[in-house]
Amino acid sequence: ETGVTQTPRHLVMGMTNKKSLKCEQHLGHNAMYWYKQSAKKPLELMFVYNFKEQTENNSVPSRFSPECPNSSHLFLHLHTLQPEDSALYLCASSQAGGLYEQYFGPGTRLTVT
Amino acid sequence: AQSVTQLGSHVSVSEGALVLLRCNYSSSVPPYLFWYVQYPNQGLQLLLKYTSAATLVKGINGFEAEFKKSETSFHLTKPSAHMSDAAEYFCAVSEGNAGNMLTFGGGTRLMVKP
Numbered sequence: 001e002t003g004v005t006q007t008p009r010h011l012v013m014g015m016t017n018k019k020s021l022k023c024e025q026h027l028g029h030n031a032m033y034w035y036k037q038s039a040k041k042p043l044e045l046m047f048v049y050n051f052k053e054q055t056e057n058n059s060v061p062s063r064f065s066p067e068c069p070n071s072s073h074l075f076l077h078l079h080t081l082q083p084e085d086s087a088l089y090l091c092a093s094s095q096a097g098g099l100y101e102q103y104f105g106p107g108t109r110l111t112v113t
Numbered sequence: 114a115q116s117v118t119q120l121g122s123h124v125s126v127s128e129g130a131l132v133l134l135r136c137n138y139s140s141s142v143p144p145y146l147f148w149y150v151q152y153p154n155q156g157l158q159l160l161l162k163y164t165s166a167a168t169l170v171k172g173i174n175g176f177e178a179e180f181k182k183s184e185t186s187f188h189l190t191k192p193s194a195h196m197s198d199a200a201e202y203f204c205a206v207s208e209g210n211a212g213n214m215l216t217f218g219g220g221t222r223l224m225v226k227p
Contacts, residue, residue: 041219042217042218042219043220045214045216048213090156092156099145099164101162102157103159104158105156106154106156107155
């Protein structure tokens with residue numbers, strides 16, 4: 001499945017670093033999402049963008065900063081992370097509206113040291 | 114508010130046996146329901162979805178699920194398990210036309226024994 005791509009696939013960063021995760025969708029969708037998947041915890045929705053506008057911020061700490069420059073690209077900027085932020089970060093896209101399924105990228109495995 | 118409960122974080126079946134993964138939901142509006150599968154080191158892939166049409170929904174890889182409003186359930190079944198079905202399965206609910214936020218259950222890891 002190459003409809004939603006994420007880079008990098010793996011990232012190790014120190015607590016004082018700044019890095020960015022990138023997501024790109026080639027499906028013509030108008031909604032994009034960031035999820036966090038941690039071991040032994042349910043999949044957590046972080047941010048939702050509809051038509052490039054952020055419509056949901058699920059009480060995410062400010063050390064995570066999303067950016068959606070257009071409907072095909074989504075970034076997650078990371079700075080001063082904590083070890084508990086280590087997780088798999090998944091990007092997804094869909095047509096806007098609850099009727100439509102979301103298509104997921106392969107994720108970025110983030111380790112904070 | 115909506116929520117999803119998946120009973121059993123781990124389910125083990127023998128190859129060729131029936132697969133039954135349980136999902137119960139809570140929603141204040143008519144729900145849309147989804148089952149996703151996640152293989153190791155991959156993202157989630159849609160298996161099937163219910164969007165208020167037929168209550169018995171058929172998906173990919175021989176899976177199906179039945180929406181039962183009276184039981185608030187959307188259990189996933191497959192008549193005969195295959196080794197390649199070993200993966201983690203997630204049930205999810207959305208608010209329907211009110212929004213496109215998905216709430217996921219905790220997931221069920223399916224193991225298939227030869």
